[in-house]
Amino acid sequence: MENFAFRPADPEARPGQQITVVNKDSAAHTVTATDGDAFDTGSISGGDSGTFTAPSEAGRYAFVCTFHPNMTGTLIVR
Numbered sequence: 001m002e003n004f005a006f007r008p009a010d011p012e013a014r015p016g017q018q019i020t021v022v023n024k025d026s027a028a029h030t031v032t033a034t035d036g037d038a039f040d041t042g043s044i045s046g047g048d049s050g051t052f053t054a055p056s057e058a059g060r061y062a063f064v065c066t067f068h069p070n071m072t073g074t075l076i077v078r
């Protein structure tokens with residue numbers, strides 16, 4: 001995350017892949033699936049990094065930062 005946006009906004013991953021996200025802002029962010037609880041990094045402090053595991057089923061998974069609802073993205077699992 002950088003400048004209150006996800007980069008890229010539509011990352012791709014393999015099913016079950018471990019994904020590391022880096023927060024380059026000073027504010028805390030999260031990567032949280034909007035569809036149920038497919039994945040959630042929890043709060044990642046500014047300058048810190050976090051991980052989550054991609055869902056095991058292929059598909060498109062919208063996600064959001066719970067602190068900043070205008071920060072959105074879509075994880076593409078294939």
Ligand SMILES: [Cu+2]
Pocket residue numbers: 028029030065066067068071
């Ligand atoms: Cu945020």
